[in-house]
Amino acid sequence: MYTQTRDASVDAYDFETNAFIGKATFTPTISAENSLLNWVNYSIPPKMLNMVSSNFQPSENYVPITPNETYHQRGIFRMMVKDANINKWIPLEVPITYDWKSRSPEPGNFINSVEFTNIKQEGPMEFMR
Numbered sequence: 001m002y003t004q005t006r007d008a009s010v011d012a013y014d015f016e017t018n019a020f021i022g023k024a025t026f027t028p029t030i031s032a033e034n035s036l037l038n039w040v041n042y043s044i045p046p047k048m049l050n051m052v053s054s055n056f057q058p059s060e061n062y063v064p065i066t067p068n069e070t071y072h073q074r075g076i077f078r079m080m081v082k083d084a085n086i087n088k089w090i091p092l093e094v095p096i097t098y099d100w101k102s103r104s105p106e107p108g109n110f111i112n113s114v115e116f117t118n119i120k121q122e123g124p125m126e127f128m129r
Contacts, residue, residue, distance in 0.1 A: 002040045004082040005033050006089070008051070010075040014061065015097065021073065022058040026051035026114060039125075040081055040092065046119050050103075054111040067102045074098075074122065081127075095123040 008028055012021040028036060028051055035046035065071065074097045080089045097120045103113035 001084045002037055002081040002090075003084045005036050006080045006082075008036070008077075008079040010077050010096075012073050012075045015072050015074050018074070019061040020059045022056055022062050024054050024056045024111075024114070026054040028052075036079065037081075045121060047117070049116040049119065051114045051116065052112065054114045056111065065102055070099050070101045070117075072097070072099050072118075091128040092125065093128065094121055094125045096120060097122055 005028060007025070009023060009025040011023050013019065014021055028049065032046070032049040032051060035044075035049060038044040039046055074095070076093055077096050078091065078093045081092050082088070083090050097118075098116050099118040100114060100116045102111045103115055
């Protein structure tokens with residue numbers, strides 16, 4: 001059983017061209033962390049994830065976004081999960097497609113709040129033991 005998450009991030013790729021857009025790190029809200037744990041423990045995909053304090057490191061392919069506009073992308077979602085049985089943190093990665101939008105208009109690479117929806121797992125969830 002996995003009981004906690006940390007270090008959540010996504011490597012983002014353009015859905016049409018597969019060009020790397022950049023890497024975002026963020027902190028899940030309490031409800032998002034619960035959804036992520038249900039996904040990992042019970043294979044229940046999250047319907048929506050609200051993330052806060054997102055820091056985005058763009059690639060040269062990045063085109064600035066418009067706040068509150070929805071973008072469809074593919075990515076590799078990564079996080080650390082705590083295995084309660086052995087009391088250790090395990091890296092996890094999952095290929096996904098998703099829709100996302102910034103919920104705040106801050107300039108630059110910091111986004112106060114991000115909403116992920118339409119999350120589809122595109123391959124196996126891999127624990128990097």
